[in-house]
Amino acid sequence: MTDPAPRPVRSALFVPASSPRALAKAPGAGADAVIYDLEDAVAPAAKPAARDALAGALATPGPALRIVRVNGLGTPWHEDDLQAVRALAPDGVLIPKAEGPAAVAKARDGTGLPVWAMIETPSGVLRAPAIAAAEGLAGLVAGTNDLAAELRAEGRPAMALALQGIVLAARAAGVVALDGVCGAFRDADALRAECAEGRRLGFDGKTLIHPVQVAAANAAFGPSDEEVALARRRIEAFEAMLAQGAGVAVLDGRIVENLHVRAARRILAIAGAAG
Incomplete structure (x- = not known):
């Protein structure tokens, strides 16, 4: 899929x-x-x-x-x-x-x-x-x-x-x-x-x-401004976790996993395409 x-x-x-x-x-x-x-x-x-x-x-x-x-x-x-x-x-x-x-x-x-x-x-x-x-x-x-x-x-x-x-x-x-x-x-x-x-x-x-x-x-x-901002923060937190060699990314007290990053990248792609 x-x-x-x-x-x-x-x-x-x-x-x-x-x-x-x-x-x-x-x-x-x-x-x-x-x-x-x-x-x-x-x-x-x-x-x-x-x-x-x-x-x-x-x-x-x-x-x-x-x-x-x-x-x-x-x-x-x-x-x-x-x-x-x-x-x-x-x-x-x-x-x-x-x-x-x-x-x-x-x-x-x-x-x-x-x-x-x-x-x-x-x-x-x-x-x-x-x-x-x-x-x-x-x-x-x-x-x-x-x-x-x-x-x-x-x-x-x-x-x-x-x-x-x-x-x-x-x-x-x-x-x-x-x-x-x-x-x-x-x-x-x-x-x-x-x-x-x-x-x-x-x-x-x-x-x-x-x-x-x-x-x-x-x-x-379409993604709201708040959703776009959260998507960016989730990606940043996940990438920082990878750079540090940590096992888990946490943002605002919540775990950020691959599935959240995939969804975040899709939100940013839609927001960019929609202008």
Whole structure:
């Protein structure tokens, strides 16, 4: 098992590919990733035009990861979506309602790109370890709205086992795990609470539906100044211990071990990458 790359994905903003206004604003939103959506956010009649609009949206590279969510396997638009994505070569392709590694292989072979998989059904949760371990898989994305409906769950606490299962599968495979969206995008308190809960569960970041949510997600999932300072102090204490030939490093009355140093180096790498 390896840790995900230190490039942060604290925030992943969904943008409907059928909205010229949203496409124009997305690069400047400050999100670590932009997910150009051809699926849920686009009406059936608008899907061909939305697919065509991707070319303009992806023409100019930017600092954010550029991922395209295609329509699902078995829909009338799936094959055309894969062909368009392959030609446009974004940073990744996101598949909805993944329920096994075969869906990952289909998207990987169809686009030649890293694959991100949405886990939004009970079968997807139960098969998340196999999905996460599939060749070419870059990350898992919790589809909390669909998952809640399928589970008949009322609220996020009722989905705790499923969300933990997604994180567990991602950690075992060494891929990124993103929490689901907060639909109440104008409720700042609800968003902060969901971000805090998602970080406690172990998610790397959160998917978002509006640019106004980006700052809160970046703050919640990025290392704080206090965490960065502690990380540096832990590394310094551990390295001083090694230089002195001692057996144990102690900082503020607590033992500092290899596992703390690995976590500290990752925090510093994320903080540096996030600026």
